[in-house]
Amino acid sequence: MFTNRVTELFGIDYPIIQAGMIWASGWKLASAVSNAGGLGIIGAGSMYPDVLRSHIQKCKAATSRPFGVNIPLLYPDLEQHIRIIIEEQVPVVVTSAGNPKTWTRTFKDAGITVVHVVSSSKFALKSQDAGCDAIVAEGFEAGGHNGREETTTLVLIPAVKNAVQIPVIAAGGIATGRQMFAVMALGAEGVQVGTRFVACEEASVHPHFKSAVLNAAEGDTQLSLKKLTPVRLLKKRVFSARCRKRKGEVLTRANWQAYWAGHVRNGACTKGTWKRGNWRLARQVRW
Amino acid sequence: MFTNRVTELFGIDYPIIQAGMIWASGWKLASAVSNAGGLGIIGAGSMYPDVLRSHIQKCKAATSRPFGVNIPLLYPDLEQHIRIIIEEQVPVVVTSAGNPKTWTRTFKDAGITVVHVVSSSKFALKSQDAGCDAIVAEGFEAGGHNGREETTTLVLIPAVKNAVQIPVIAAGGIATGRQMFAVMALGAEGVQVGTRFVACEEASVHPHFKSAVLNAAEGDTQLSLKKLTPVRLLKKRVFSARCRKRKGEVLTRANWQAYWAGHVRNGACTKGTWKRGNWRLARQVRW
Numbered sequence: 001m002f003t004n005r006v007t008e009l010f011g012i013d014y015p016i017i018q019a020g021m022i023w024a025s026g027w028k029l030a031s032a033v034s035n036a037g038g039l040g041i042i043g044a045g046s047m048y049p050d051v052l053r054s055h056i057q058k059c060k061a062a063t064s065r066p067f068g069v070n071i072p073l074l075y076p077d078l079e080q081h082i083r084i085i086i087e088e089q090v091p092v093v094v095t096s097a098g099n100p101k102t103w104t105r106t107f108k109d110a111g112i113t114v115v116h117v118v119s120s121s122k123f124a125l126k127s128q129d130a131g132c133d134a135i136v137a138e139g140f141e142a143g144g145h146n147g148r149e150e151t152t153t154l155v156l157i158p159a160v161k162n163a164v165q166i167p168v169i170a171a172g173g174i175a176t177g178r179q180m181f182a183v184m185a186l187g188a189e190g191v192q193v194g195t196r197f198v199a200c201e202e203a204s205v206h207p208h209f210k211s212a213v214l215n216a217a218e219g220d221t222q223l224s225l226k227k228l229t230p231v232r233l234l235k236k237r238v239f240s241a242r243c244r245k246r247k248g249e250v251l252t253r254a255n256w257q258a259y260w261a262g263h264v265r266n267g268a269c270t271k272g273t274w275k276r277g278n279w280r281l282a283r284q285v286r287w
Numbered sequence: 288m289f290t291n292r293v294t295e296l297f298g299i300d301y302p303i304i305q306a307g308m309i310w311a312s313g314w315k316l317a318s319a320v321s322n323a324g325g326l327g328i329i330g331a332g333s334m335y336p337d338v339l340r341s342h343i344q345k346c347k348a349a350t351s352r353p354f355g356v357n358i359p360l361l362y363p364d365l366e367q368h369i370r371i372i373i374e375e376q377v378p379v380v381v382t383s384a385g386n387p388k389t390w391t392r393t394f395k396d397a398g399i400t401v402v403h404v405v406s407s408s409k410f411a412l413k414s415q416d417a418g419c420d421a422i423v424a425e426g427f428e429a430g431g432h433n434g435r436e437e438t439t440t441l442v443l444i445p446a447v448k449n450a451v452q453i454p455v456i457a458a459g460g461i462a463t464g465r466q467m468f469a470v471m472a473l474g475a476e477g478v479q480v481g482t483r484f485v486a487c488e489e490a491s492v493h494p495h496f497k498s499a500v501l502n503a504a505e506g507d508t509q510l511s512l513k514k515l516t517p518v519r520l521l522k523k524r525v526f527s528a529r530c531r532k533r534k535g536e537v538l539t540r541a542n543w544q545a546y547w548a549g550h551v552r553n554g555a556c557t558k559g560t561w562k563r564g565n566w567r568l569a570r571q572v573r574w
Contacts, residue, residue, distance in 0.1 A: 120505055140427070141439050149506035152428050152439040154460045154469065159505055173441045182441065182469040218407055218446055219436035 005167045006190035009113060009133055010092060011066050013037030015190030016180075017136070017169060020070020020094055021144065022046035024203045027055040031062035032202040041068045041094055049080040056088045066091040068115075072145070073098020086110040097145060100130040117171070119147020119156070121163035134167040135160070136192045141173030143195050146223060146230045153183060161187030292454045293477035296400060296420055297379060298353050300324030302477030303467075304423070304456055307357020307381055308431065309333035311490045314342040318349035319489040328355045328381055336367040343375045353378040355402075359432070360385020373397040384432060387417040404458070406434025406443070408450035421454040422447070423479045428460030430482050433510060433517045440470060448474030 006015040018025065018033040020043035030040030042059060044052045052069070059067050069090050071081050074097050082103060085093060093107050096117035107114045108131055116127040117136040127135050137160040139153030140146065151159070153172040161168050170188035174180055175196040183191060198205060199213045212234055222235050293302040305312065305320040307330035317327030329346060331339050339356070346354050356377050358368050361384050369390060372380060380394050383404035394401045395418055403414040404423040414422045424447040426440030427433065438446070440459040448455050457475035461467055462483040470478060485492060486500045499521055509522050 122505075139439070139441070141442055150509075151505050152426070152441065152460060154426070154439065154441050154466060155428055155505070158463065158465060173439060176445065178445060178473055179441060182472045185469045185472060186465055218409075218438050218442070222437075 004189050006134065006169060009167065010039050012039050015169075017041065017068075017094075017190060017192040018197045019171065019192045019194030020044065020068070021194050021198065021203075024198050024205045024209075025070075026204045027059035027062060028204060029197060029200060029202040030055075030067050031059045032200070033197070034059075034063045034065040034067045037065075039066060039068060039092065041070050041092075044069050044071045044081055045075060049077050049084060052081055053084045053088065056084065056090060060088070068092030068094055068113075070094040070096065072096050073103065082106065085112070094136065096136075100127040100132055104130045104132055115169070118160070119151065120149050121159045124160045124164045124168070128164045128166050132166065134169055134190075135164065136169045136171050137188070138192070139170075139172030140223070141232075142171055143221070143232050146232050148226075148230055150223070154186070157183055157186040157188050291476050293421065293456060296454065297326050297355075299326050302456075304328065304355075304381075304477060304479040305484045306458065306479045306481030307331065307355070308481050308485065308490075311485050311492045311496075312357075313491045314346035314349060315491060316484060316487060316489040317342075317354050318346045319487070320484070321346075321350045321352040321354045324352075326353060326355060326379065328357050328379075331356050331358045331368055332362060336364050336371055339368055340371045340375065343371065343377060347375070355379030355381055355400075357381040357383065359383050360390065369393065372399070381423065383423075387414040387419055391417045391419055402456070405447070406438065407436050408443075408446045411447045411451045411455070415451045415453050419453065421456055421477075422451065423456045423458050424475070425479070426457075426459030427510070428519075429458055430508070430519050433519050435513075435517055437510070441473070444470055444473040444475050 001013065004015060007013065014037050016038040018029065018038060018040050020041040022043050022045040025041060025043040027042060030042045033040035040059070042052070042055050047055065056069065067090070069085055071078065071093065073095055075081060090112060092113045092115065094115045094117060095103065100116040104114050104116070113133050114131070115134045115136055116130070116132045117138055118124045118127055119138050124135050124137060137156050138147065139156045140150045141153055153170055153174070157168065157170050167189040168187060169190040169192050170183035170186070171192035171194070174183060174191045174193050180191045195213060197203060199210050203210065216234060220235055221232050223230050224233050225231050288300065291302060294300065301324050303325040305316065305325060305327050307328040309330050309332040312328060312330040314329060317329045320327035327346070329339070329342050334342065343356065356372050358365065358380065360382055362368060377399060379400045379402065381402045381404060382390060387403040391401050391403070400420050401418070402421045402423055403417070403419045404425055405411045405414055406425050411422050411424060424443050425434065426443045427437045428440055440457055440461070444455065444457050454476040455474060456477040456479050457470035457473070458479035458481070461470060461478045461480050467478050482500060484490060486497050490497065503521060507522055508519050510517050511520050512518050
């Protein structure tokens with residue numbers, strides 16, 4: 001059996017973490033991944049607090065293996081989410097989109113393993129200083145929200161590996177064994193994979209979304225809303241028009257929260273309508 | 288001794304190709320790389336025809352090993368360059384920025400090995416169909432001119448490898464042995480390295496430029512002029528202002544040729560002035 005610091009940290013068989021993805025990764029996907037020996041993650045960013053609690057409870061019932069919850073630290077109901085995660089004794093938390101200093105201690109004091117998602121060496125170091133157990137270093141290729149630096153996985157992983165001592169989990173553009181091998185040769189000790197898991201039976205998105213993943217080709221995703229909050233989306237006519245509408249918006253707390261609140265209301269991924277969905281896919285869409 | 292299809296194709300010891308880079312790779316750098324067992328490339332894109340001939344002749348005098356010339360196919364004096372390359376019996380030509388069908392047969396008939404630079408599987412296949420001996424697949428990370436698809440090296444190499452049978456040489460974000468190993472695990476049989484060679488003693492750029500390469504950090508380069516002709520440049524205040532001025536320009540043959548002609552006149556890289564230079568660096572700037 002392969003073991004390294006990542007398998008030991010989480011108590012898993014393979015150093016493969018399934019990314020928390022809004023609308024796509026509920027308890028079904030997370031428990032399936034954990035049962036298969038990886039680390040399944042519930043994506044809390046699209047869930048109201050009571051929905052999150054229910055997903056955690058169902059996940060615990062469906063697997064006896066470790067699993068985690070991903071929470072964007074700018075989420076409007078953040079404190080309620082944190083309380084639920086601690087009350088439910090979730091083994092792992094993956095935090096993103098915020099300062100790792102603010103909440104890491106709270107989670108650690110509750111006995112929870114903390115991983116922060118970063119897109120630069122600078123924030124990797126900040127996460128290590130904040131007491132995080134590991135980091136996910138996410139390159140430009142990654143689906144969904146993304147760093148402003150546009151540093152790609154091939155360049156980011158060695159840089160981050162040089163900067164910190166805690167384990168580095170690579171993310172962005174990884175969907176195959178070869179790609180996993182390549183990033184581990186660069187110094188990563190594990191991988192976080194998102195888009196590949198969207199196509200799984202257990203992902204909670206509409207079959208139209210799964211087909212879009214399977215049929216997307218090179219150049220079919222694009223980093224959008226660069227000023228407001230960079231996010232990699234599947235290019236499509238209707239959403240492109242909506243992006244153009246928001247294009248001029250710059251990042252303010254109010255703008256961002258209004259944008260984010262849209263995710264909670266927006267069930268398009270699950271309803272499979274092109275019109276309302278902003279479909280987030282990683283660069284790697286074929287494997 | 289390590290051998291594979293790339294070392295055998297070029298008759299070199301290591302599957303490392305030094306990228307042809309305007310203003311940086313003249314006969315000195317090319318012959319030094321070839322003498323060290325790689326494939327040195329003279330960058331013809333910044334040279335008037337008589338200058339190119341003189342560099343080729345000096346390179347032949349400085350090395351008995353194979354070397355090559357890189358020519359962008361949209362270069363204004365293209366036919367003169369091609370005549371000189373054939374007359375001087377240059378062993379390898381790397382073509383870029385144009386249709387591989389137009390000139391490959393001419394070079395092949397003259398006994399020259401032809402490599403075309405691409406940024407997508409589609410153009411990789413087109414190059415193979417045109418009779419090219421190998422392709423350089425260049426990711427989003429690459430310095431200088433770049434594809435419109437923004438596909439990164441980690442994603443591009445496996446895709447291109449799936450699409451063609453001829454050898455794939457990976458480029459973009461490769462500056463270390465680990466990165467070379469990673470892209471070869473993805474299916475590449477060789478690497479083309481640019482920015483790392485700019486810092487060499489034998490590169491013909493000003494020491495200020497070499498220092499800029501050595502001191503650049505994550506996020507210090509940016510893909511600019513996306514509408515006119517995407518090009519990865521070192522971010523700096525003066526050049527950013529010039530980029531903003533051209534930002535609205537879209538690609539027409541006239542616009543592009545005017546832009547390109549500027550390179551031939553523009554000696555800023557060799558003079559080391561920030562003001563006039565558009566300093567092209569790959570994403571990977573520390574190693």
